[in-house]
Structure formats: C-alpha cells, structure tokens
Amino acid sequence: MKKTEIILKEGYPYIAISGVLFLVSLLFKFPTILQLLFFVIFVFFVYFFRNPARIPEDDSENAIISPSDGTIIEIKESISPITNKNSIKISIRLSLFDVHIQRSPIKGEMSAREYIHGMFLSLNSNKASELNEQNRVLFENEKNQIVVNQIAGFITRRIIMFRDLGPIKLGERYGMITFGSQVDVYLPKNITLKVSEFQKVKAGESLIGYINEAN
Template sequence: MTSLEKPDLGTSTVRWRWPSVHPEGYKFAAIAALVSLALFIFVAEWLGWIGVIITIWILAFFRDPIRTTPKDPKMIVAPADGLVTMIANVPPPRELVGEGGLGTEPVTRVSIFMSVFDVHINRSPIAGTISRVVYISGKFLSADLDKASEENERQHILVEGKDGMRIGFTQIAGLVARRIVPFVKPGDIIAGGQRVGLIRFGSRVDVYLPAGTGAQVLLGQRTIAGETVLAVAGRDERIDGIAQ
C-alpha cells in the first residue's frame, strides 16, 4: 500500500434488519399466544387484543440483536443495554476476590439499570476465560437501589483476559426479574461482547473495573451491550458531560 492509499474501511453494505428472538422467549410467547386465543374465543375480543399486545411485548423483550464489538484488548465494553445509574468507588464483592480473583482494594463500579423495555441479553466486557461463576439467591428489591448489589438474587462472573486483566461483573435480579439465566460456565473461553446470559424481566448489571481504571461513561448515559466502551484499561481520566 503506497502512502497515498487508504486502508479499506468497508462499503455501505450494512442494513437494518429485524433482531432475532432468543429461544428462551419462545415458550413465554407461546403461552401468551394461547391465552390470547382463549380470550378471543371464550371471554371477550378486547381482552384477546390485550393478550396479543402482551405476546408481541414478550417477543420484543427477548430480542437478541447483532452487536459489533471493538477488538482492542484494552477496551472494556458494556455488558448490558440500559441506563448508567451509579458510578462509585467500592470494594469488589467477596465472591470475586481471593486467589485468582480481584483484589480487596476499592475499584470503580459502574451500574447499568435495564428496564423492561431494554434488551436483556448480557455480554462479556472483555475476551478471555470464565474463571468464576457464583450464583447467590436473595431478595427482589428494586434494582436501582444501591443495596440491591448485596441483598438481591445475583450472579457474579469473573473473566480473565490473555494479558491477565480480570474483570468482574454481577447480574442482579430486580423488582420484576425472577430468574437469571446463564449461558457460560467456568473454563469457557469467550470473545469480547459474547453473550453470557440474560435476566428476566428488568434488572441491573454491575461492572468492577481494574485498579487504576476509571469509567469513560457518565451518569445518565445509555449503554449498548457489546458496543459501548465503558473504560480503557489503565486510563483513569475523569470525563465531563451534559444532559440535554
């Protein structure tokens, strides 16, 4: 390639398409559809149409769109779609510390709240090996409360990159959510942005950034799982923004 040539950045061949539905959602949609049919036949037409709307909403809830993830090993991407509701310096959960895990010193935690209208497929913040998966039963407090990270039903996942960087993140069930569905287990090798699980229905994901790494997102910002860059390893510069 000569100095006057530019690298091929691709052509405009990417087109919007309907997102697929994760198989986990088909059984709920089927149940809603059968109830809707029964309402049409045995009760009242207007109730049947309400059932149809609920069926469509269930399919939308379990939508599983394709995401494009940057491959830079220093970039830590969002594991969830949703709203950044908390950014705080806190000690990592005890389930993620110890030998082969995170340290005990406080690190930056970014909390992403998923409403019932967000995509609920969660993705890995980095590429690497799943070294720990810890499920804990608990309460079902509103997921936007700070104490939900310690009291609610939750699942901790620890992934270690090839360079030794460890990222811990926690799926937290919320007020409406009643089940965390894992797609991975310890020992699995995953790509950055790969699907690791989902939470039904409405919830939160906490990400614990490595020591010396600060958030590159702002409170009130919306994230896209597998695409939004939450942080860059080793960068701890504060960023400012404005809600408008």
C-alpha cells in the same frame, strides 16, 4: 458457524402461552379489551426476548465493552466481589424494554462464578444490590480482571447462564436476567472511562473505557 437466534429459546414458553391465549380470545370472541390485552402481552414477549446482533465500538486489546444494555445510574469506587480489590463500580439499570442479555466485556476467560441466593427487593432500595439474588462472574486476561454482577429485581425471579466457565470472546453472550434488573461492573482502577452517569449503553457494543497501561 452457529446460527444466531433472532428470538432466545428461553422466551419460547412465554411467547407460546401468550400466543395461544390471544388465539383463544379470537376463536371464542372474548371482549375486545381482552383480545387487545393478550395481543399486547404476546408482542411484548417477542420483543423482550429479542437477540440483536452487536458489533463492539472498539475491539482493541485495551478496550472494555459494556456487558449490559441499560442506563448508567452510578459510577463510584467500591470493593469488587470475588477479587476483593479496590475497583471502579459502574451500575447499569435495565428497564423492561432493554435487551436483557449480558455479554463479555473483554476477550479472555470466564474464570470464576459466585451465585448468591437472596431477596427480591425493589431495585430502588439502597439494600437491593447487597441483599438481592445475584450472579457474579469474573472475566480476566493478561491485562484485566473484571467482575460483572447480575442482580435480580422485584419482578425478576430468574438469572440465566447460557454457558459454563472457560474461554470467551469479546461481546459473546453468557447470560440474561428476566424482566427488569441491574448489572454492576467492577473495573480496575487504572482505567480511562469513556462513559458518564445517566448515559445509555448497549451490551457488546458500547465502549465504557480503556485500560491505561502507563499506570
């Protein structure tokens, strides 16, 4: 079994550079305020690139688990990218202090991907979800087609994929966005939602809904 990283390797350069700066500030007796600043930056990077273990609240076949940490800022009907189907769109806003890893909302297949090169507008802009850099991934199985869209923000300049398309487990990590971002989830219309706007969710853990097979 592959050992789970406590800290993502993607964070090593940030942690190493900030750690060296902190040590240099101590060795050369920089002003205390600078020493404190470099220490805070070092601790922040260690915290930001953490990779906590997650257990889904429900791992049944009809359950859909949140692909991202953050706060749900909007739930509305929308057309899903990739599939172009009428869907329920859940927008999840991540703060700098949320875990920024994205995980599969279902067990099945990562079957398609679209990377859109765009702008880096503030996520408070109404046009950000349309014009910003984004990475769309289709997850599907015999019951579901779910699109998860990673959207870069003003500070964010990097969307990372940890793996290629293919079979994927429920809650398996597949990518991340660095330093503040938004994730939009497009769900089938025949879903019973278990979340509401302004609710906090966790990737790979929080139940967001069930597919209603009666519809």
